[in-house]
Amino acid sequence: xxxxxxxxxxxxxxxxxxxxxxxxxxxxxxxxxxxxxxxxxxxxxxxxxxxxxxxxxxxxxxxxxxxxxxxxxxxxxxxxxxxxxxxxxxxxxxxxxxxxxxxxxxxxxxxxxxxxxxxxxxxxxxxxxxxxxxxxxxxxxxxxxxxxxxxxxxxxxxxxxxxxxxxxxxxxxxxxxxxxxxxxxxxxxxxxxxxxxxxxxxxxxxxxxxxxxxxxxxxxxxxxxxxxxxxxxxxxxxxxxxxxxxxxxxxxxxxxxxxxxxxxxxxxxxxxxxxxxxxxxxxxxxxxxxxxxxxxxxxxxxxxxxxxxxxxxxxxxxxxxxxxxxxxxxxxxxxxxxxxxxxxxxxxxxxxxxxxxxxxxxxxxxxxxxxxxxxxxxxxxxxxxxxxxxxxxxxxxxxxxxxxxxxxxxxxxxxxxxxxxxxxxxxxxxxxxxxxxxxxxxxxxxxx
Numbered sequence: 001x002x003x004x005x006x007x008x009x010x011x012x013x014x015x016x017x018x019x020x021x022x023x024x025x026x027x028x029x030x031x032x033x034x035x036x037x038x039x040x041x042x043x044x045x046x047x048x049x050x051x052x053x054x055x056x057x058x059x060x061x062x063x064x065x066x067x068x069x070x071x072x073x074x075x076x077x078x079x080x081x082x083x084x085x086x087x088x089x090x091x092x093x094x095x096x097x098x099x100x101x102x103x104x105x106x107x108x109x110x111x112x113x114x115x116x117x118x119x120x121x122x123x124x125x126x127x128x129x130x131x132x133x134x135x136x137x138x139x140x141x142x143x144x145x146x147x148x149x150x151x152x153x154x155x156x157x158x159x160x161x162x163x164x165x166x167x168x169x170x171x172x173x174x175x176x177x178x179x180x181x182x183x184x185x186x187x188x189x190x191x192x193x194x195x196x197x198x199x200x201x202x203x204x205x206x207x208x209x210x211x212x213x214x215x216x217x218x219x220x221x222x223x224x225x226x227x228x229x230x231x232x233x234x235x236x237x238x239x240x241x242x243x244x245x246x247x248x249x250x251x252x253x254x255x256x257x258x259x260x261x262x263x264x265x266x267x268x269x270x271x272x273x274x275x276x277x278x279x280x281x282x283x284x285x286x287x288x289x290x291x292x293x294x295x296x297x298x299x300x301x302x303x304x305x306x307x308x309x310x311x312x313x314x315x316x317x318x319x320x321x322x323x324x325x326x327x328x329x330x331x332x333x334x335x336x337x338x339x340x341x342x343x344x345x346x347x348x349x350x351x352x353x354x355x356x357x358x359x360x361x362x363x364x365x366x367x368x369x370x371x372x373x374x375x376x377x378x379x380x381x382x383x384x385x386x387x388x389x390x391x392x393x394x395x396x397x398x399x400x401x402x403x404x405x406x407x408x409x410x411x412x413x414x415x416x417x418x419x420x421x422x423x424x425x426x427x428x429x430x431x432x433x434x435x436x437x438x439x440x441x442x443x444x445x446x447x448x
């Protein structure tokens with residue numbers, strides 16, 4: 001791993017880009033262009049991609065189709081589903097095209113592909129013949145990787161700009177663009193040629209200067225509480241049993257995709273009503289304890305804000321928050337900001353190790369703590385009790401400490417990794433699952 005990193009620093013970036021592109025195209029050819037034998041739905045954005053993919057897959061299955069899916073959270077080939085064992089949204093070129101090939105062999109009519117900006121920048125999407133491109137939302141992230149927000153945005157839009165260029169497959173599908181009409185950047189994703197355009201949202205859509213004729217999908221009568229959310233599209237009432245009003249736009253995006261494939265609202269409603277858990281996304285962990293434990297993937301300031309907004313709708317006592325900051329040169333500016341937001345909303349914060357990669361875990365934790373300490377000095381909204389909060393680099397010990405302090409009616413948040421199966425420390429990938437670790441801690445607590 002270290003040798004690989006060293007050589008990457010010596011090779012010019014254009015040469016690396018050409019290498020990545022060539023690998024993807026060779027992999028596509030090697031596996032016989034599997035994406036051309038299915039209807040491929042690509043989902044991109046900053047937040048909600050995995051959940052949206054999951055919703056889409058379940059709606060397609062409810063309609064009677066065999067479906068494949070690849071996302072940050074999990075993989076799916078027809079009836080088989082398993083957690084993503086890799087620490088990447090899009091697998092390497094041969095692995096990704098090989099997965100698509102397996103979907104074809106399993107008789108999948110649809111493939112839902114979570115498509116990340118980093119995956120696009122590294123040409124992992126090259127050779128995949130997308131038929132539907134869906135945009136969830138966008139906020140500054142991975143800025144160190146892309147260089148600027150504008151370049152990050154440009155990487156996302158490449159999924160959409162390529163739709164009309166790919167018509168060589170066996171299936172002659174209409175090209176569909178689906179955008180979040182409530183997002184300020186919606187027009188950046190809807191200016192590209194397509195056959196059909198859908199726009200979804202819960203508020204007033206952003207004005208568009210283009211001549212695109214949208215099919216509009218708007219949520220009405222929105223409700224959100226401790227047991228989930230509900231909303232209405234036309235005369236159809238939808239119930240979501242997942243925590244968080246932020247799942248409503250994810251559901252709307254999935255409904256828009258389903259409608260574009262001729263699936264009616266009632267089928268979409270039935271599919272969403274059957275979903276009780278999305279792995280690692282506001283997932284409640286129950287081991288008989290008298291306080292609530294929630295594991296979530298939230299790892300940036302906007303996700304923290306959405307998470308705390310959800311908690312405000314749930315009756316609770318104190319809030320404990322265990323989280324850390326990702327290393328590897330990722331989003332340095334957000335670290336103290338995450339600390340500040342946590343300090344304004346949580347009673348106790350335990351800063352720990354997330355995925356430090358080659359960075360110093362202590363330094364990463366201290367950068368988060370700077371935001372907590374600054375909040376205590378400058379913000380009248382600061383809620384955190386510094387005497388109970390601390391830095392514990394060992395992630396399991398951090399969870400143990402939060403569980404030790406938690407009492408009846410409290411909420412314990414463990415964020416940053418969700419259902420990821422590994423932790424990146426130095427050049428090693430260590431097996432890890434926050435959900436299983438907290439279950440072990442809770443079980444041990446009962447025996448003491």
